[in-house]
Amino acid sequence: MSKEITSREADYSQWYNDIVIKADLAEHSAVRGCMVIKPNGYAIWEKMQAVLDKMFKDTGHQNAYFPLFIPKSFFSKEASHVEGFATECAVVTHYRLKNDGNGNIVVDETAKLDEELIVRPTSETIIWNTYKGWIQSYRDLPILINQWANVVRWEMRTRLFLRTAEFLWQEGHTAHATAQEAIEETERMLHIYADFAENWLAVPVIRGRKSPNERFAGALDTYCIEALMQDGKALQAGTSHFLGQNFAKAFDVKFTGRDGKLDHVWASSWGVSTRLMGALIMAHSDDSGLIIPPKLAPIQVVIVPIYKGDEDLAKITAYVNELTMRLKGLGVSVKYDDRDTQRPGFKFADYELKGVPIRIAIGGRDLENKTVEVARRDTKVKQTVPQEGLDIYIVKLLEDIQTAMFNKALAYRDDHITEANSYDEFKTLLDDKAGFISAHWDGNPETEQKIKEETKATIRCIPLDNKLEDGVCIYSGKPSTQRVLFARAY
Amino acid sequence: MSKEITSREADYSQWYNDIVIKADLAEHSAVRGCMVIKPNGYAIWEKMQAVLDKMFKDTGHQNAYFPLFIPKSFFSKEASHVEGFATECAVVTHYRLKNDGNGNIVVDETAKLDEELIVRPTSETIIWNTYKGWIQSYRDLPILINQWANVVRWEMRTRLFLRTAEFLWQEGHTAHATAQEAIEETERMLHIYADFAENWLAVPVIRGRKSPNERFAGALDTYCIEALMQDGKALQAGTSHFLGQNFAKAFDVKFTGRDGKLDHVWASSWGVSTRLMGALIMAHSDDSGLIIPPKLAPIQVVIVPIYKGDEDLAKITAYVNELTMRLKGLGVSVKYDDRDTQRPGFKFADYELKGVPIRIAIGGRDLENKTVEVARRDTKVKQTVPQEGLDIYIVKLLEDIQTAMFNKALAYRDDHITEANSYDEFKTLLDDKAGFISAHWDGNPETEQKIKEETKATIRCIPLDNKLEDGVCIYSGKPSTQRVLFARAY
Numbered sequence: 013m014s015k016e017i018t019s020r021e022a023d024y025s026q027w028y029n030d031i032v033i034k035a036d037l038a039e040h041s042a043v044r045g046c047m048v049i050k051p052n053g054y055a056i057w058e059k060m061q062a063v064l065d066k067m068f069k070d071t072g073h074q075n076a077y078f079p080l081f082i083p084k085s086f087f088s089k090e091a092s093h094v095e096g097f098a099t100e101c102a103v104v105t106h107y108r109l110k111n112d113g114n115g116n117i118v119v120d121e122t123a124k125l126d127e128e129l130i131v132r133p134t135s136e137t138i139i140w141n142t143y144k145g146w147i148q149s150y151r152d153l154p155i156l157i158n159q160w161a162n163v164v165r166w167e168m169r170t171r172l173f174l175r176t177a178e179f180l181w182q183e184g185h186t187a188h189a190t191a192q193e194a195i196e197e198t199e200r201m202l203h204i205y206a207d208f209a210e211n212w213l214a215v216p217v218i219r220g221r222k223s224p225n226e227r228f229a230g231a232l233d234t235y236c237i238e239a240l241m242q243d244g245k246a247l248q249a250g251t252s253h254f255l256g257q258n259f260a261k262a263f264d265v266k267f268t269g270r271d272g273k274l275d276h277v278w279a280s281s282w283g284v285s286t287r288l289m290g291a292l293i294m295a296h297s298d299d300s301g302l303i304i305p306p307k308l309a310p311i312q313v314v315i316v317p318i319y320k321g322d323e324d325l326a327k328i329t330a331y332v333n334e335l336t337m338r339l340k341g342l343g344v345s346v347k348y349d350d351r352d353t354q355r356p357g358f359k360f361a362d363y364e365l366k367g368v369p370i371r372i373a374i375g376g377r378d379l380e381n382k383t384v385e386v387a388r389r390d391t392k393v394k395q396t397v398p399q400e401g402l403d404i405y406i407v408k409l410l411e412d413i414q415t416a417m418f419n420k421a422l423a424y425r426d427d428h429i430t431e432a433n434s435y436d437e438f439k440t441l442l443d444d445k446a447g448f449i450s451a452h453w454d455g456n457p458e459t460e461q462k463i464k465e466e467t468k469a470t471i472r473c474i475p476l477d478n479k480l481e482d483g484v485c486i487y488s489g490k491p492s493t494q495r496v497l498f499a500r501a502y
Numbered sequence: 503m504s505k506e507i508t509s510r511e512a513d514y515s516q517w518y519n520d521i522v523i524k525a526d527l528a529e530h531s532a533v534r535g536c537m538v539i540k541p542n543g544y545a546i547w548e549k550m551q552a553v554l555d556k557m558f559k560d561t562g563h564q565n566a567y568f569p570l571f572i573p574k575s576f577f578s579k580e581a582s583h584v585e586g587f588a589t590e591c592a593v594v595t596h597y598r599l600k601n602d603g604n605g606n607i608v609v610d611e612t613a614k615l616d617e618e619l620i621v622r623p624t625s626e627t628i629i630w631n632t633y634k635g636w637i638q639s640y641r642d643l644p645i646l647i648n649q650w651a652n653v654v655r656w657e658m659r660t661r662l663f664l665r666t667a668e669f670l671w672q673e674g675h676t677a678h679a680t681a682q683e684a685i686e687e688t689e690r691m692l693h694i695y696a697d698f699a700e701n702w703l704a705v706p707v708i709r710g711r712k713s714p715n716e717r718f719a720g721a722l723d724t725y726c727i728e729a730l731m732q733d734g735k736a737l738q739a740g741t742s743h744f745l746g747q748n749f750a751k752a753f754d755v756k757f758t759g760r761d762g763k764l765d766h767v768w769a770s771s772w773g774v775s776t777r778l779m780g781a782l783i784m785a786h787s788d789d790s791g792l793i794i795p796p797k798l799a800p801i802q803v804v805i806v807p808i809y810k811g812d813e814d815l816a817k818i819t820a821y822v823n824e825l826t827m828r829l830k831g832l833g834v835s836v837k838y839d840d841r842d843t844q845r846p847g848f849k850f851a852d853y854e855l856k857g858v859p860i861r862i863a864i865g866g867r868d869l870e871n872k873t874v875e876v877a878r879r880d881t882k883v884k885q886t887v888p889q890e891g892l893d894i895y896i897v898k899l900l901e902d903i904q905t906a907m908f909n910k911a912l913a914y915r916d917d918h919i920t921e922a923n924s925y926d927e928f929k930t931l932l933d934d935k936a937g938f939i940s941a942h943w944d945g946n947p948e949t950e951q952k953i954k955e956e957t958k959a960t961i962r963c964i965p966l967d968n969k970l971e972d973g974v975c976i977y978s979g980k981p982s983t984q985r986v987l988f989a990r991a992y
């Protein structure tokens with residue numbers, strides 16, 4: 013199989029797909045819309061999970077697990093939720109297969125469920141139905157629970173990691189005694205997501221609120237982090253929802269307050285998914301392959317020996333073993349690739365494709381000179397580095413790469429937030445430059461809908477720190493008090 | 503809600519259920535047969551996962567993720583697998599819901615799948631269909647992959663953790679160039695499971711092979727670890743299967759060997775599930791509640807202050823903070839429960855119910871005497887212990903508890919392996935003593951089936967280290983070369 017990757021210039025979409033496939037991150041499965049996450053991809057997802065899980069626990073959350081299936085009737089209980097989620101989903105209608113006598117396996121029609129079960133597209137309904145049994149008094153609040161799970165939404169057009177019928181995610185579901193506490197929680201988790209995106213994924217994000225059109229079905233307010241990909245399209249990397257009392261009312265979850273009065277419970281929910289893998293890939297990678305930020309790289313340093321004979325190799329290996337031990341002691345993950353079935357050039361290209369942040373090559377002359385060759389994946393710069401102090405040098409270089417990747421993405425992002433003051437300018441910018449377009453909007457959902465239909469751009473968010481500024485809507489000419497960020501998006 | 507637990511003597515089954523519910527480990531959900539794993543239960547499961555995951559990775563395995571759904575036709579491809587698994591399972595037939603116009607959500611009959619999808623009961627078929635694309639040559643082997651996932655088997659009679667329609671598990675699926683390698687892998691994983699059961703769960707297990715009747719559907723050989731619960735019933739705590747070339751043949755997975763010849767690939771699969779939670783609970787707990795082995799306890803030490811006023815509490819808290827820091831430094835997880843809404847007696851009972859291995863109580867007099875009161879959960883023994891050296895004392899005590907729990911379970915187990923030399927003796931033992939019964943069997947599946955029908959006892963396993971011994975089958979009187987272990991089982 014060719015390891016050639018289509019260039020971003022030639023076909024951005026194919027470039028993305030090539031990286032996912034050729035870096036062995038994921039592939040399509042035999043089941044329409046469902047992906048197989050391969051070990052290389054899953055190892056990165058596991059690192060993301062570990063970091064996020066610690067962040068959640070450090071802020072008082074606990075993990076739990078709720079059923080995969082949701083009774084169909086649950087969806088009807090929250091009016092706006094049903095429209096958003098009870099549409100394209102996997103419906104379980106039977107619970108038995110049988111042999112038809114001719115060697116065929118068929119559905120046993122006698123084993124039809126009284127009520128169909130839906131494979132969870134998100135778990136608000138089943139969780140709030142459960143919380144009803146857990147909450148009587150303010151003493152039972154807050155409930156701060158997270159779930160790591162698979163969910164299914166029957167997407168028609170799928171793309172690996174970005175949009176698949178089944179995906180992996182975490183969903184937080186919290187219950188509070190007051191609206192203010194629930195809002196604080198919603199915002200706290202948004203900032204945790206932003207922190208993760210910027211300091212681990214090395215992807216700068218804009219923190220904001222969705223317009224009503226783009227809100228989660230059942231939320232009073234949806235917060236999000238929005239990232240920019242190298243093709244100028246936005247990607248929503250995480251959302252956090254203030255659900256008000258909607259689900260508590262739908263599932264009749266009340267509590268007795270300190271004052272002895274009964275009230276419905278306040279809620280938040282928040283989630284990030286394997287979509288973050290798409291963000292990681294598209295934000296950083298180049299035409300040679302994947303580039304993984306060091307803090308999420310399963311292998312941070314690969315060492316390749318360059319040798320002529322067994323004696324040469326033995327000397328190199330002795331040095332490498334000692335170096336590896338020092339690096340591991342400093343928390344660096346190292347792989348020594350001394351396979352004799354592949355040549356160094358092949359290995360170099362393969363680790364470049366797979367995004368290992370640092371490659372160390374070491375040959376006979378290096379041993380004599382007490383040096384090694386260090387190549388960083390992000391810039392492809394190679395340097396001859398003394399063996400003395402190499403472990404500290406590598407730790408520092410990993411930090412530098414992490415920072416450089418963030419700064420590069422930040423510079424690109426900041427260069428791609430452009431103000432538009434007319435609809436013509438808006439449309440030209442969208443086609444010629446892309447990125448976020450900061451423009452006045454009259455606050456009317458219909459205006460947003462028209463702009464979306466005509467340009468495929470949506471309001472990505474109203475930034476949290478947005479400054480007020482009088483202006484006129486680029487579409488309707490009506491008065492506006494602030495600019496919002498539009499973009500075409502994944 | 504009463505925290506009273508039914509005694510084991512009065513009703514073992516109700517005792518188990520009381521512990522699961524009242525220690526907040528899990529509960530039944532609104533979906534038939536599916537459980538909610540509550541934070542207290544999930545935290546133990548997470549500790550199990552972390553330990554097992556490290557064991558798998560230390561032996562060269564990687565994690566990956568395969569689809570939740572399996573096309574119905576896949577089940578027909580492996581003849582014996584289909585009989586075992588294509589029966590009671592969740593069948594997805596449609597992919598859309600719609601509003602019927604009267605405010606009801608109904609299945610959209612226009613969105614019927616051409617081929618039904620089965621929610622995975624186990625993933626051999628979809629994984630081997632995937633491996634087909636990954637394996638061409640011996641250079642692609644071995645493949646050593648594990649998946650953490652949810653699976654669904656439509657069980658009619660369910661019990662929390664022990665038998666639920668949806669459960670969580672890990673399933674390893676490996677591919678090898680030779681039968682010998684696949685068998686070595688199968689045995690390696692069995693020993694890892696046994697190591698985990700004995701050294702972490704503190705549950706002694708018998709390592710053995712299943713009789714053909716009890717083999718995994720599609721396996722040539724099924725290895726298992728069998729544990730004994732306090733009511734004398736056995737529980738299969740993990741299985742590891744040598745699949746031969748069955749799945750490779752069913753999915754046409756061939757490789758070119760070093761000799762240039764094409765051959766089908768050899769396979770193993772192995773798994774443990776949230777059933778281990780059931781084993782943990784039933785092997786160790788008592789009539790006061792759960793007892794968690796220290797190495798899997800999310801909270802290993804709880805500290806309860808006993809105080810009269812704020813000044814008292816401040817002094818105790820100052821000491822506790824310092825103690826906590828020292829304990830955490832030694833890797834001990836500590837909770838300080840200084841809630842003023844509950845009295846010490848309530849807290850003592852609650853942590854006893856929830857199985858925290860060590861409770862430290864400290865009052866004003868303890869401060870004066872430079873002592874604390876230490877209570878261990880397993881024996882309920884309380885001791886006054888000097889504050890000097892307390893941290894080291896606690897670390898040592900946690901180890902002692904872990905060992906004592908294992909030894910206690912081992913003594914019980916060893917006392918409940920009994921030889922029977924006639925069918926009458928066999929039946930009497932089953933009813934009066936229970937446990938494992940070591941008896942001669944003629945090797946005939948029909949004999950095993952008859953014994954099962956008449957006594958509800960099955961062959962749990964043929965121990966790996968079984969000694970050969972001439973004898974006659976207790977049922978048929980035919981000659982036998984070895985005893986096997988029978989038991990009634992969960």
Ligand SMILES: [Zn+2]
Nearest residue numbers: 220236472473
């Ligand atoms: Zn936004």
Ligand SMILES: [Zn+2]
Nearest residue numbers: 710726962963
């Ligand atoms: Zn066994």
